[in-house]
Every structure is written in structure tokens, then in C-alpha cells.
Amino acid sequence: MGFKMTPASLCVFKEPFCQNTLINDIISGIIVGIVALPLAIAFAIASGVSPEQGIYTAVVAGFLISVFSGSKIQIGGPTGAFIIVVFGIVQEFGYSGLAVATIMAGVLLVLMGLTRMGQAIRFIPYPMTIGFTSGIALIIFTTQVQDFLGLSIPKGSAGFLDKCLAYAHHFSTLDIQTAVIGVSSILIMTFWPKVTKKVPGSVIAILATTVAVSLFGLSVDTIGSRFGAIPTALPTPALPHVSFEMIHKLSSPALTIALLAAIESLLCAVVADGITGDHHDSNMELVAQGIANIVVPMFGGIPATGAIARTATNIKSGGKTPVAGIVHAATLLLIMLCFGKWATLIPMATLAAILMVVAYHMSEWRYFVKLFKSPKNDLLVMLATFFLTVFVDLTIAIEAGVVLSAILFMNRMSQATVIRRNTQDFKNDRHALKDRDVPESVEVFEIQGPFFFGAANRFKDTLQIVGKTPKVLILRCRHILFIDATALHALEELVEKTQKQGTLILLSGIHAQPLITLEQSGLYYTIGEDNIFGNIDSALNRARQVMGLPELPPPEPFIPTVERERVEKPTCKTRKKLILAANE
Numbered sequence: 001m002g003f004k005m006t007p008a009s010l011c012v013f014k015e016p017f018c019q020n021t022l023i024n025d026i027i028s029g030i031i032v033g034i035v036a037l038p039l040a041i042a043f044a045i046a047s048g049v050s051p052e053q054g055i056y057t058a059v060v061a062g063f064l065i066s067v068f069s070g071s072k073i074q075i076g077g078p079t080g081a082f083i084i085v086v087f088g089i090v091q092e093f094g095y096s097g098l099a100v101a102t103i104m105a106g107v108l109l110v111l112m113g114l115t116r117m118g119q120a121i122r123f124i125p126y127p128m129t130i131g132f133t134s135g136i137a138l139i140i141f142t143t144q145v146q147d148f149l150g151l152s153i154p155k156g157s158a159g160f161l162d163k164c165l166a167y168a169h170h171f172s173t174l175d176i177q178t179a180v181i182g183v184s185s186i187l188i189m190t191f192w193p194k195v196t197k198k199v200p201g202s203v204i205a206i207l208a209t210t211v212a213v214s215l216f217g218l219s220v221d222t223i224g225s226r227f228g229a230i231p232t233a234l235p236t237p238a239l240p241h242v243s244f245e246m247i248h249k250l251s252s253p254a255l256t257i258a259l260l261a262a263i264e265s266l267l268c269a270v271v272a273d274g275i276t277g278d279h280h281d282s283n284m285e286l287v288a289q290g291i292a293n294i295v296v297p298m299f300g301g302i303p304a305t306g307a308i309a310r311t312a313t314n315i316k317s318g319g320k321t322p323v324a325g326i327v328h329a330a331t332l333l334l335i336m337l338c339f340g341k342w343a344t345l346i347p348m349a350t351l352a353a354i355l356m357v358v359a360y361h362m363s364e365w366r367y368f369v370k371l372f373k374s375p376k377n378d379l380l381v382m383l384a385t386f387f388l389t390v391f392v393d394l395t396i397a398i399e400a401g402v403v404l405s406a407i408l409f410m411n412r413m414s415q416a417t418v419i420r421r422n423t424q425d426f427k428n429d430r431h432a433l434k435d436r437d438v439p440e441s442v443e444v445f446e447i448q449g450p451f452f453f454g455a456a457n458r459f460k461d462t463l464q465i466v467g468k469t470p471k472v473l474i475l476r477c478r479h480i481l482f483i484d485a486t487a488l489h490a491l492e493e494l495v496e497k498t499q500k501q502g503t504l505i506l507l508s509g510i511h512a513q514p515l516i517t518l519e520q521s522g523l524y525y526t527i528g529e530d531n532i533f534g535n536i537d538s539a540l541n542r543a544r545q546v547m548g549l550p551e552l553p554p555p556e557p558f559i560p561t562v563e564r565e566r567v568e569k570p571t572c573k574t575r576k577k578l579i580l581a582a583n584e
Contacts, residue, residue, distance in 0.1 A: 005113070005284040008072045009322035021320055028319035029327025032075055032310055035200045036062070036328060037335055039310070039358070041223065041343065042351040043078040044302060046143060047086040049095060051223055051343070052230045052336070053300050054078050059234065059333045061292040061304030066325025068291050070118075070284030071269040073276065075310040075325050076292060080358050081260050082303045084139050085394050089253050097250060099240035099297035104247065104254035109261060109290030118282025121262045127374070127382035128401040129263065130367050135389025135397065137363035140355055147352035150178025150220065160390050178220045178349045181209050185353035200313070202354050209350045223351075224344030232340040234333070237298040256395040261289050261305040268306035275315050309361070377408040419447050436536065437552065441471040442543045444536075448479035469501050472543040476536060478509030483517050492523055504546055507532045508539040 036058050044054025058077040065076030089098045112118070142160060145167050146153055152173040153166050185205040192201035213220055223230070269280040285306075292304050314324050371382050381404055388397035421444070433444060483491075498505045505527060510518075515532075518524040524532070533539040541551040 005070070005281060005287060007068045007284060007288065007322075008070055008280070009067050012072060012321045012323075022323065024318035025321050025323035026327050028314050028317035029324040030331050031198075031317045032314045032319070032324065032328040033331025033335065034203055035313055036075075036077055036307075036310055036332060037343075038202050038206050038346070038351065038354055039307075040078055040332070041346070042355050042358075043080060043083060045223075045227075045348075045351060046080075046083045046140065046355055047078075047302055048090040049086070049098075049302055050227055052340075053302055055230075055332060055336050055340075056234060056299045057296055057301035057304050059329050059336070060299050060301055061296050062329035062332065063326060064292040064295060065288050065304070065306065066322045066329065068284070068288035069306075069322065069325070070281030070286075070288065071272055071306075072278060072280075072321055073272050073311060073314055073319050073324065074265070074269055074280075074285070074288075074306045075314050075328060076265070076289070076304050077307050077310065078302055079264060079305055079307050080140055080355070080362050081133070081136055081264050081305070082257065083143075084136055084389075085253060085256050085260070086302055088393070089250070093246070093250065095300075096240050097246060098302065100242055100246050101250040101254045101257060102293050102297045102301075102303050103240070103242075104250060105257035105261060105303065106290045106293030106295075108254065108258040109286050109293060111290075112258070112262060113283045113286030113288075113290060116283050118266065118284075118286055121266055121282070121286075124263060124402070125378070125381060125405045127371055127378040128385050128398075128405055129267075130364055130371060131382040131385030131401060132389045132394060132397050134363050134365065134368045135386045136394065137359040138390055140362070141359040144352035144355045144359075147221065147348045148179070148182040148356065150175025150182075150349065175220070177218045178347075181213065181218070181220055181347050182349035182353045184212075185209055185350045186357065189353070189357050197316075202357070205353065206346055206350055209347050210345050213347050214345055221348040222344060223346050223348065226348060228344075230336070230340045230343050232337050234336075235300050240297055252395050252399075256398055257293070257303050259398060261293065261303060262286055264308070265289050265306035268308045268311050271308055272311050272315060275312070276320075309358075377412065381405050381408065419445065421445055433536070436540060438540065439472075439544060439547055439549055441468075441547065442474065442540070443470040443472070444474045444476060446476035446479070470503055471547060472504045472506060473498055474506045474508055474536070474539050474543065476508045476539075477511070477514060480514050481511055483514040488517060488521055488523065492521075492526075495523065495526055504531065504543075506539045506542055508536045509534065 037055070040054035040058040041051040042054070044051050044057070047054075061076050061078075065074060069076070086098060089101055093101075112121075139160060142163055145151070145163075149171075150173075151167065151170050152175075153170045188205040188208060189201035192199075192204050212218065213222065265285055266282055269282065269285055272278070273280055289305055296302070296304055310328075314328070317324075319325075368382070368386075371379060381401060384404055385397050385401035388400055438444060495505055507527060510532060515524070518527070531542065533542065537552070544551050
């Protein structure tokens with residue numbers, strides 16, 4: 001979409017609309033709106049807020065995300081990923097704290113989009129994503145057992161283990177009528193797709209169980225008995241009370257909300273692209289999510305992001321433009337205005353069953369099991385993130401997952417860096433030292449791979465194998481494409497040490513980035529321009545010259561065509577650097 005970020009809706013609305021496309025979008029939007037209603041209510045209740053706040057979120061965020069999204073078919077709203085973090089914030093800070101954290105997350109998302117971090121979010125490791133997603137799914141499933149079975153449990157700790165123990169101790173309080181409604185809902189959602197996939201099983205489950213409860217007068221908890229009436233209009237927008245103290249306390253949860261929103265929305269957009277063959281603007285998508293999360297709390301809503309299941313339903317129902325998402329939001333608003341009072345009759349056991357099914361699909365258990373066959377580092381990241389999510393806290397799990405993934409990645413990279421002596425040539429190497437005459441008192445070492453802080457200590461340890469102090473030490477750098485400050489410091493220490501010992505250090509085959517780094521640090525001039533060469537033959541001849549030995553004829557230097565053209569320009573200030581980078 002170019003450098004300037006443009007909402008997909010603006011691009012679509014500039015083009016002439018096909019009547020069939022418009023009709024399909026309207027139909028799809030209505031279907032998705034009906035599907036979204038029970039989910040919005042269920043996610044809100046599970047998050048510790050009132051049912052209508054889920055509807056407010058689906059209406060407001062659904063509209064804003066469709067208008068500003070970088071994807072044509074993204075459907076936004078409350079999702080299961082936020083349940084445990086939202087519940088924790090509400091329990092500690094109340095809804096006002098959640099509203100502030102959501103606005104902070106929205107601002108972060110906008111900044112992430114404006115600074116073009118959309119592509120960077122994709123670097124979050126897959127095992128980490130599976131770890132915390134599976135952990136969230138397990139917690140969601142666990143929290144719904146009480147409503148699903150109608151257990152009578154006094155309020156206690158919200159911890160995973162405490163809940164499991166409480167369920168075991170109070171299982172005798174199981175309510176048969178509630179359990180029948182819950183199990184019936186699961187069965188309907190499981191087998192209804194075999195009848196038709198056009199109408200979601202969750203909608204049929206709600207209709208069937210609500211009618212059954214009302215018709216037979218079953219004594220089960222409903223939305224109305226638990227929360228009272230549902231408002232039939234959007235609230236007047238208002239800003240939450242904000243204080244610097246609250247901002248400081250909520251900075252970590254806000255970051256978690258922002259990361260979850262970014263990951264899930266971009267993952268949703270990628271999945272949608274894979275189905276439709278379209279292409280989304282990831283940075284515009286982050287801005288859209290940010291705008292939605294800034295505005296939603298003003299209407300009493302909760303965090304929102306792209307919803308994969310609702311987006312997939314939109315695609316399957318024929319939605320092709322943002323009109324479908326806008327109609328979805330309008331449908332939810334009309335349902336709330338016209339039929340909101342009927343939503344109070346929905347059994348809590350049915351909503352619990354819907355969330356259990358959502359948790360099952362969200363768990364990605366097949367990929368979770370498959371990762372046990374992956375490298376141990378990936379398995380460690382997944383399990384660490386999973387267990388921290390379940391037993392500690394989602395915020396800590398994400399932070400630990402990112403740090404652990406980075407450490408393990410750096411460890412892998414350092415292991416990939418090979419530092420070898422001149423007697424350890426690789427096979428099929430036309431620059432192998434075995435084909436060259438290396439004078440005595442000349443040591444040659446080669447570094448292969450990224451030369452960064454993770455490999456600096458290995459570099460020092462490898463050089464310790466040199467017994468007698470050589471007169472010349474040649475470092476072959478032909479495979480080093482990158483060098484950082486720590487590795488540069490290790491090289492400086494080596495140069496200082498060799499100079500004190502009377503050893504001349506030569507560099508061979510150095511590339512552009514390391515060479516520029518050496519020049520900027522001043523080490524280039526410490527080593528000496530006459531001691532830096534483009535190939536090993538020139539370096540060996542320099543060693544012979546220093547030792548008073550006759551030089552061998554240097555081979556014809558090879559310079560790639562593109563580099564040769566750049567070198568031949570008289571105004572090129574990096575002529576020697578290009579030759580050095582190209583020769584070996």
C-alpha cells in the first residue's frame with residue numbers, strides 16, 4: 001500500500017461497488033453480528049464485567065476496526081485472549097483501572113503502527129504464542145466449570161489450582177438441571193454443523209436452551225438472574241478518571257493488552273489473507289486497533305482486537321469489503337436496541353458451554369503436542385510460557401517468554417559462529433590454506449558467522465590455543481557480515497595484546513559493515529590500513545614481507561561486476577572498502 005498508511009475501507013470505497021458484492025457483504029455482516037452476540041456477552045461475563053459491556057465493545061470496536069483496518073475483511077471485538085488479563089485488572093483496580101489500561105494500550109498500538117512495527121510483531125516466536133494461547137484456553141475452560149455444572153462455591157482465590165481444588169471439594173453441589181443445559185449446549189454445538197454450517201451451532205444452542213428453560217420453568221441461573229436487565233442503548237461517552245499513580249501501576253498490564261491485541265489482530269489478518277489471497281497493511285492494522293481501544297472505554301467497553309473465528313465466518317459467508325464489518329456492528333446495535341431484554345433469559349450454563357468450546361478451539365492442542373517433537377529450546381519456551389500463564393500471570397508469562405526466546409536465540413547464534421585454526425579448512429574451499437604456503441611463525445584463524453557479544457568469549461577462548469607467540473596473526477573475516485560493540489571490544493583487546501607481544505595482526509576478507517564499524521571506532525587506523533586485505537593471498541604476502549621472505553605472485557583479484565562499476569566511479573569514497581569486501 002505504499003509508505004503512507006491508508007485504511008482498506010478508503011481504498012475500497014474509492015472503487016465502484018458491485019451490487020452483488022454489496023448484498024453479500026450485508027448478508028455476511030448480519031450473520032456475523034448474530035454470531036458475535038453470544039460471544040460478546042460470554043467474554044464480558046468471563047472477564048468480570050457486565051454482559052452489556054461486551055456488546056458495547058463489539059458495536060463500537062467492531063465499527064471502528066472495520067473503518068480504519070488495514071484488512072478488508074477483519075472483524076473486531078472482544079476475544080478470549082483478553083479474559084484473564086482483564087479479569088485480573090478488574091479485580092485489582094476496578095473498571096476505571098481497566099478503562100485507563102485499555103486507553104494506554106490503544107495509544108501504544110497507534111505508536112507501534114506509526115513507527116511501522118507491524119512487521120516486527122511477526123518476530124514473536126511461534127512456540128511462545130502457542131504457550132500463552134494454550135494457557136489462556138486452559139484457564140478459560142477451568143473458569144467456566146462452575147457455571148457449566150451449577151456448582152455452589154463460595155468466593156475464594158482465582159488461582160488455577162485453587163479453582164480445581166474447589167471444584168473437587170464442592171462437586172456434590174452439582175445442579176442436575178444446570179448440568180443438563182450445559183451438556184445439551186455442548187452436544188448441539190458439536191453435532192449441529194453436520195446439519196448445516198450456515199447457522200452457527202452456538203446460536204442454535206442459545207435459542208434451544210433459552211426456550212427450554214422458559215418453557216419448562218427450569219431453575220437455572222440466567223443472565224437476568226445474575227446481572228439484571230441489559231440496557232437497550234449505548235451509554236453516553238465519558239472519559240475515565242486518570243492519575244499518574246494509576247498510569248504507573250497499569251503500565252505493565254497495558255503493555256500486555258497492546259501486545260495481545262497486536263499479535264491476535266495481525267495473526268487474524270494473516271489467516272484472512274491466506275484464505276482470500278488478499279494483502280493487508282500491518283501498520284495500518286495496528287493503528288486501527290489502537291483507535292478502537294482508545295475509544296471503546298469511553299463507552300464502557302473492554303479491550304478489543306481482530307477476532308479470527310468471526311473473521312473466518314465473515315469470509316465463509318461471502319464478506320469481501322469493510323461493509324460487512326460495519327453491518328456486523330450495526331446488527332449488534334439493533335439487536336441490543338430491539339431485543340436486549342430477551343438476552344436476559346439466556347442460561348449461564350449455555351454461555352459457559354460456548355466459552356468451553358471457544359477454549360477448546362483456541363487451545364491449538366494439536367500444535368501444542370506437535371511442538372514436543374521440536375528442538376528442546378523451542379519446547380522450553382513453549383512450556384515456560386504455558387506454565388507461567390496458568391500458574392503465575394499472563395503479563396509475566398509474555399515478558400519471560402520474550403526474554404527467554406531472545407536468550408536462546410542468541411545462544412543458537414553464538415553456537416553457529418565457528419572460530420577455527422588454519423589447520424581446519426572446510427571441504428571444497430578454493431581459498432583453503434592447505435593449497436597455500438603459510439610461513440612458520442604465522443598463525444591463521446577464521447571466524448565464520450555473526451561476530452557479536454554471544455561469540456566474543458568463544459573468540460577469546462579459541463585464541464588461547466596458540467602456544468608460542470607468533471610473529472604474525474591473520475584473522476580471516478570473509479564470513480563475518482556483522483560485528484557488534486562487544487565483539488569489537490574483544491578485537492581491540494586482541495590488537496592491544498598482540499602489539500605488546502610484538503605480533504603483527506592482519507585482517508583478511510573483511511566485509512563492508514565490519515569495516516565501517518572498525519573505521520568509526522578508530523580500530524581501523526590502529527591496525528593500519530596496510531594490514532587490512534581483501535584476500536588471504538595478499539595477507540600472506542604481507543606476512544612474508546614483514547618476516548623478510550620473498551613474496552609469492554598474488555592471484556588476479558576478483559571483483560563482482562556491480563561492485564566493479566561502483567569502484568570505477570571517481571567520486572566513490574569507499575573504493576577500497578568495496579574491493580576488500582569483494583575479493584575473497
